[in-house]
Amino acid sequence: MKSLRRFLSRLFNLAARRAQDERLREEIEEHIALQTAENLRAGLSAVEARRQAMLKFGGVEAMKQDYRAERGLLVIEHLLQDVRFALRSLRRTPGLTAFVVITLALGIGMTSGTFSMIDALIFRPYPVPHASGVVTLVSTTHDSSFDGFSYREYLDIRGKTKSYDGLIANAAMEAVGFNSEPAATPRIRGGMMVSGNYFHVLGVEPRLGRGFREDEDQVPGRNAVVVLGPDFWKH
Amino acid sequence: MKQKTDVLQGTLALMVLKTLDVLGSLHGYGIARRIEQISGDLLAVNQGTLYPVLLKLEQEGAIASEWGASENNRRARFYRLTREGRKQLQVETQDWEQTAAIIGRFFAAKAEDLS
Numbered sequence: 016m017k018s019l020r021r022f023l024s025r026l027f028n029l030a031a032r033r034a035q036d037e038r039l040r041e042e043i044e045e046h047i048a049l050q051t052a053e054n055l056r057a058g059l060s061a062v063e064a065r066r067q068a069m070l071k072f073g074g075v076e077a078m079k080q081d082y083r084a085e086r087g088l089l090v091i092e093h094l095l096q097d098v099r100f101a102l103r104s105l106r107r108t109p110g111l112t113a114f115v116v117i118t119l120a121l122g123i124g125m126t127s128g129t130f131s132m133i134d135a136l137i138f139r140p141y142p143v144p145h146a147s148g149v150v151t152l153v154s155t156t157h158d159s160s161f162d163g164f165s166y167r168e169y170l171d172i173r174g175k176t177k178s179y180d181g182l183i184a185n186a187a188m189e190a191v192g193f194n195s196e197p198a199a200t201p202r203i204r205g206g207m208m209v210s211g212n213y214f215h216v217l218g219v220e221p222r223l224g225r226g227f228r229e230d231e232d233q234v235p236g237r238n239a240v241v242v243l244g245p246d247f248w249k250h
Numbered sequence: 251m252k253q254k255t256d257v258l259q260g261t262l263a264l265m266v267l268k269t270l271d272v273l274g275s276l277h278g279y280g281i282a283r284r285i286e287q288i289s290g291d292l293l294a295v296n297q298g299t300l301y302p303v304l305l306k307l308e309q310e311g312a313i314a315s316e317w318g319a320s321e322n323n324r325r326a327r328f329y330r331l332t333r334e335g336r337k338q339l340q341v342e343t344q345d346w347e348q349t350a351a352i353i354g355r356f357f358a359a360k361a362e363d364l365s
Contacts (some may be wrong), residue, residue: 020311043301051322
């Protein structure tokens with residue numbers, strides 16, 4: 016209980032360090048002033064009275080160190096000192112600091128960038144119900160073991176398949192220019208061409224508005240239909 | 251050496267508590283004076299060692315302090331005993347008396363008493 020109380024008060028003192036230093040300084044000053052007055056009454060000269068008072072008080076710096084050790088959490092206080100010292104040293108050698116910071120930034124940025132890509136692509140399940148039931152079909156050719164299908168091939172597979180609930184098609188994500196005003200300069204966004212049953216098969220329904228209708232991809236060259244992501248729609 | 255200062259600190263703390271118990275509210279210099287008057291040379295040098303002890307006691311809640319005016323009308327920190335400090339003083343006084351009594355008996359014992 017006693018030690019807990021001491022710990023808490025030390026924790027508090029750590030924050031109020033300046034005020035505490037000031038208080039101790041004032042106390043020492045007052046102590047020496049009173050002792051000096053006493054010495055004066057005993058008949059010493061002004062200079063000698065003060066000198067004797069200070070001698071009697073003893074080593075102020077050593078005492079202050081004891082006082083600080085008693086007052087605060089020395090470990091944390093020393094840690095703060097070390098941090099401050101480190102910052103000062105860094106400021107003295109700006110070139111080296113910049114070099115090290117850039118090296119670290121590039122290193123961390125590259126690894127975390129790669130990781131978040133792999134994380135999004137591989138480790139995270141698709142944000143759809145029954146994500147474990149989603150499989151990706153690829154075609155293999157003479158040159159490549161990871162190739163896409165033509166749209167006709169897709170239609171064939173979709174028409175004949177019995178193994179899947181549904182089959183969707185999508186082109187690769189690519190940069191698409193969008194703008195709400197026809198005259199304004201389009202802004203570049205990521206977009207993807209998908210088959211009309213895309214949302215239906217994945218089991219995802221838009222919170223607002225609607226997904227594609229089944230009939231909207233039946234006629235080639237008809238007006239394109241776009242489903243906007245929420246971030247894009249808000250801005 | 252270390253142990254000696256620990257003992258000194260412990261006795262000093264007890265003296266501070268007793269002084270405040272007898273004399274009520276006092277500033278650091280006043281406490282140092284009383285201890286010096288009664289104990290002789292314990293604080294004849296290094297009166298400053300009193301302040302870490304005061305701080306420790308205050309952090310433990312045995313004493314409390316507040317600003318007041320000293321006899322030469324300057325701001326001084328006055329210390330007083332808290333209820334907890336009074337309890338601590340009682341306990342430690344008993345401990346001391348017990349220890350002193352035991353040590354006293356050992357020193358008083360003669361060879362024939364032990365045989």
